[in-house]
Amino acid sequence: MTVTLRNVRPWGGKPANVTLDGGVITALEPARPQATGTTGTGSPAEEIDGAGRILLPSFSDVHVHLDSTRIGLPMRPHTGAPGVWGMMLNDxxxxxxxxxxVADRATTCLGAMIARGTTRVRTFAQVDVDAGLERFEGVLAARDAHRNRADVKVIAFPQAGLLREAGSAEVLEEALKLGADVVGxxxxxxxxxxxVRHLDIVFGLAEKYGVPVDIHLHEPDQLGLFSAQLIVERTKALGMQGLVTISHGYGLADLPAGQLQELIDQFAALDISMATIAPAGQPLPLQQLAAAGVRVGLGQDGQRDYWSPYGNADMLDRTWQLAFTSRFRADELIEHCAAVASIGGASVLDPQSRRLSSVADRPGxxxxxxxxxxxxxxxxxxxxVMDRLPGRTVIHRGRVVADGLELV
Structure with a gap:
């Protein structure tokens, strides 16, 4: 079906009519009076009045934990303990x-994400000796429930590590055998x-099953630099350019300027991407990363789960948070955050797709x-970004899948 969006403003520009067909944009022209409801070929057509709203590429959440979400459930007291291991044990x-x-909670959260504008997702699913494949299978069920509303990639994720508990590597591999899209x-x-052993297992499985790698890196300063350099070495040795993502990278922004720029240049040379959740504290150097051509995407992390009470399934909210924690005020930089949340993330998911060339780039x-x-x-x-109003219409593969924060 052909769909025409009338009186929309691409990236906030001049009013335009945008035609969609076959899952792609097929025409974009200045807004003109409404035509008939059929195409020139006699194919069925749908027309949507954009009412002067802004047209953006849909959001890409490249770092979310659908397996742990409590979106839609009552709030509960936070019971987590400090540190990754302590928080994992609490969960x-x-x-x-x-x-x-897990399946019901993940399905509810994913539906809320879609309703608010996200149609491209990369989600973690914890696999360990405690959960086995139960959480992974719950996320697969959520993906299937919304298969016509969003494209979802699932990361088999060893939240408890790979060496502290016997059998961890084996359950991680089992998830890959069952079709996990990425190894964490x-x-x-x-x-x-x-x-060395940890990365040998992760990259070994990536090579064996032909999947990308996504590594959580919470480690601080020089320790984070050391781990990042080991990831760089393996990416180069295995020829995995474009197939490796570092999530968080908290400590990298604390590096001395020279070390940071050298590492960014290495990421660019090997096409290693980054995913951020816009945390409090020292932000990722988005302008430096964009200037070097490093792909950067945005995600919501845990959504009101056993790790944190934060999260509301709204990537437009997280875009505001990215701008705020980056201390951006200029329109160009705030719009860059919207570009990171949409096309930036899409390029993390698919390194062959269009990517941002600068902070001023507005593709898609x-x-x-x-x-x-x-x-x-x-x-x-x-x-x-500042107001985050509810009047949204969400389109996936050329078809409306949500309107007014409700699934269609």
């Missing part, structure tokens, strides 16, 4: 007693305390681009 103690199953890793030094709305789109209210893109 392990509580997740089975949730009011509904986490804090090779501080959690498993044997970075040209003829031939995928019809993954969201209409948002606002006089400018910055205004839309």
């Amino acid at each position: 392990r103690k509580n997740w089975r007693s949730a009011e509904s199953s 890793g986490i804090d090779p030094c501080s959690l498993d305390r044997d970075p 709305l040209s003829v031939g681009d995928p019809a993954e789109l969201v209409l948002v209210e606002g006089d400018t893109v910055t205004g839309a």
Whole structure:
């Protein structure tokens, strides 16, 4: 079916009519009076009144933990302990007693994400000797429930590490045998305390099953640099350019300027991407990363789960948070955050897709681009990020899948 979006403003620009067909944008022209409801070929057509709203590429959440979400359930007291291991044990103690199953919770959260404008997702699913494949299978069920509303990639993620508990590597491999799209890793030094063995397992499985790698890196400063350098070495040795993502990278922003720039240049040379959740504290150097051509995406992390009470399934909210924690005020930089949240993330998911070339780049709305789109209210893109109003229409593969924060 052909869909025409009338009176929309791509990236907040001049009013335009945008035609969608076959899952891509097929025409973009200045807004003109409404035509008939059929195409020139006699094919069925649908027309949507954009009412002057801003047209953006839909959001890409490249770092979310759907297996632990409590979106849609009552708030509960935070019971987590400090540190990754302590928080993991708290989650392990509580997740089975949730009011509904992993599959139901993940399906609810994913639906809320889609309704708010996200149609491209990379989610973690914890696999360990405690959960086995139960959480992984719950996330697969959520993906299947929304298979016509969003494209979802699932990361088999060893949240408890790979070396602290016997059998961890085996359950990780079992998830890959069952079709996990990405293999995860986490804090090779501080959690498993044997970075060589940890990364050997992760990259070995990636090579064996032909999947990308996504590694949580919470490690601080020079320890984070050391782990990042080991990841760089393996990426180069295995020829995995474009197939490796470092999530968080908390300590990298604390590096001396020279070390940081050298590492960014290495990421660019090997096409290693980064995923951030816009945390408090020292932000990722988005401008440096963009200037070097490093792909960067945004994600919501845990959503009101046993790790944290934060999260509301809204990537437009997380875009505001990225701008705020980056201390951005200029319109160009706030709009860059929207570009990171949409096209930036899409390029993390697919390194062959269009990527951001600078902080001023606003791709994703040209003829031939995928019809993954969201209409948002606002006089400018910055205004839309600041206000985060509910009048949204979400389009996946050229078809409306949500409107007014409700699934269609």
